[in-house]
Amino acid sequence: ERYKLDGIITVVDAKHIIQHLDDEKPDDVENESVEQLAFADRIMLNKIDLVSDDKIKEVESRIKAINGFAPIYHTQNSLIDPKELINIGSFDLERTLEMDPEFLDTESEHEHDQRVTSTSAKFEGELNVNKLDRWIGELMRTKGEDLFRYKGVLAVKGMDVKFVFQGVHMLFGGEFSEEIGLWKEGEKRECRFVFIGRNLDHDALQEGLMECIAEDLRFNVGDKVYANIGEFTEGKILKCWDQGNPYRVEIQNDEKSNVWVPIDDDRYVKSEL
Structure with a gap:
């Protein structure tokens, strides 16, 4: 009642981060640096004064391979305007609609040899929300530990309001709300989503969501x-x-x-x- 989680901020040592990302861990031990980047809503790339511009580009490339959706801020001595880090509202469903441009950039896939990657997609069409509930439930049951962050804005057949969801591991929240967003007249009804996690099967995630598309009905009113x-x-x-x-x-x-x-x-x- 007194506190809420506004967002997750990860501070990165520009000079040493790559060696930490490349640390080889035993099979049952996770790379903490990779996971902290995967969970981040904001990333502060610190100590940029100690590395070259080429090194900064290399580090940013590695970061975006893990989490292509969190804004990256260049800092020295961790100095940054506080307004960039507060009132993020990352865990408010209302804010999920206010997606960063990177979220909407579904043309590119972020591939890397690390096990933690991100994938996103956008397609025109409407879903059956009951199929979606079953799919998300099965996904959390079988892959929950590997799903670090996921969120989406979906068009649902038979509903005039947008369905907004997001989750962390096996914690999932989603709702319809006129306050969150009505589909405007003439607005393209489309679905957008992003997943960040470990050992993601990008094709299976997209295929699973596509299988939730609203089916052609067999019966008519009065049957x-x-x-x-x-x-x-x-x-x-x-x-x-x-x-x-x-x-x-x-x-x-x-x-x-x-x-x-x-x-x-x-x-x-x-x-x-």
């Missing part, structure tokens, strides 16, 4: 279906893409209860028993 509410029960489609769900179904019982169908496949809804 008779059987919805899984613990057992398959007769119902009628009332609405398609309602609150991010493919269908809202009216169950044909005395209560005429309504249920949402999270994914349009035979596990949840089908045309016949």
Whole structure:
């Protein structure tokens, strides 16, 4: 209640950082320098007066290979304008929309022989948020220890507000909010995300997110279906893409209860028993 995490600042010794990045560690020991760079929201490249311009470029290249999204500030004696380091709001979902230009630069991949890398992507289209929840959950379960930082802004089918998420390891937060951002009329509905972590399979991450794209629906409003509410029960489609769900179904019982169908496949809804 008294404190909040505003952001993570990493101070780098320009003269010695490369030797620390190249330190060979036993298989069960992590390279702390690499991890501290991966987690950073702001990076202070200090002692630049002790190295040449070429060395600074080399160091920056190595840093960006690990974390291509944190701004780098050149400093001497760690002197910097405090406003560059406070009120970052890195862990506020509202601030996730205020992404640095580097975040939007999804054309380039940062590759390096280190195990810690970053990857990002942007594509036009809308997602099924229920598929996304399942994918993120499985990703955290299987790769949570390797996911240092991740965040994104996504377009969800059936929703007029943007879905904003971010996480650290197995801690994940995401929400819809009109205060965070409405899709404006004529605005391209697209999805953007970034992951920073260890041993990332860049292709698998992008493919996994693409598999969350909203599916073409099999049924129309008014169709008779059987919805899984613990057992398959007769119902009628009332609405398609309602609150991010493919269908809202009216169950044909005395209560005429309504249920949402999270994914349009035979596990949840089908045309016949």
